[in-house]
């Protein structure tokens with residue numbers, strides 16, 4: 007199975023696009039990378055970082071002659087992008103994407119894909135809260151999952167090539183139905199982001215005095231929510247606009263369970279609380295065992311020793327240095 011592509015076109019070069027560019031180059035998976043963005047500043051930044059070989063503001067120009075095209079822009083931009091690149095796509099090329107929702111992508115892009123082009127949507131389950139071309143790094147996909155959601159009638163050899171490409175970038179790959187993908191990510195990613203946006207927003211609404219205390223005392227739980235809630239606003243707006251059904255279903259279940267938990271707190275049902283917290287701790291353990299997170303305490307954050315304290319204590323023999 008040849009993983010080698012002649013020309014990779016990346017439409018959008020933020021965190022995900024730049025990470026693909028760096029990893030694909032490092033692993034020797036592509037000969038030439040062409041990059042298209044919407045704004046000149048982003049294109050200049052990508053050029054300064056040396057992420058590709060061809061730079062353009064015209065997505066159609068970027069995809070001309072490409073045997074692999076990956077949309078790496080926010081999902082809300084896909085319909086316009088698909089219309090722009092459609093006529094320039096080469097027969098036999100693979101058209102893929104990295105969007106966080108999949109049914110919507112099939113619905114809006116699928117009908118615009120010309121005959122002879124293999125359309126294989128994808129979603130690498132990897133990311134950080136940082137955005138833009140300088141946020142990328144070649145190791146982003148290592149050991150992470152990438153879901154591909156081709157329709158059943160898509161050319162098998164093309165799917166195998168794209169699977170091999172993502173494996174070459176370091177990912178584990180799973181093929182999945184788009185609707186099932188959307189439900190899975192609704193609970194594993196989208197609802198958690200909504201909860202984080204909500205809790206940070208609530209704290210922000212609490213007024214100035216409390217707010218400064220929230221920031222000052224933001225240890226543990228709240229601080230971890232703020233990391234998630236710092237994720238790109240446009241990307242996440244599009245996620246909730248385009249995965250509404252799955253998010254509503256999972257949110258409904260979440261709210262039911264939250265009511266049960268609320269009652270357990272109100273009536274002081276210690277055994278119920280402890281039973282749930284024990285079950286959830288085991289889930290954290292299994293994520294670490296599956297290699298999907300670090301087992302280091304506090305997510306491996308560096309911890310500095312506190313500054314030396316002058317206790318005023320003088321040793322019997324002068325209290326000098328002890329080295």
Ligand code: NAP
Nearest residue numbers: 018019020021022043044045048079083105106133137138
């Ligand atoms: P990002 O860092 O914000 O970068 C977005 C890129 O898309 C920029 O290069 C931007 O260029 C370009 N873009 C925006 N609007 C465009 C338009 N209308 N036409 C052409 N290009 C446009 O975003 P990202 O985090 O890489 O996310 C990109 C995609 O990956 C999204 O679909 C997202 O759902 C998916 N994804 C993200 C993560 C994550 O954790 N971040 C994880 C998995 C999948 P300009 O600066 O020129 O506008």
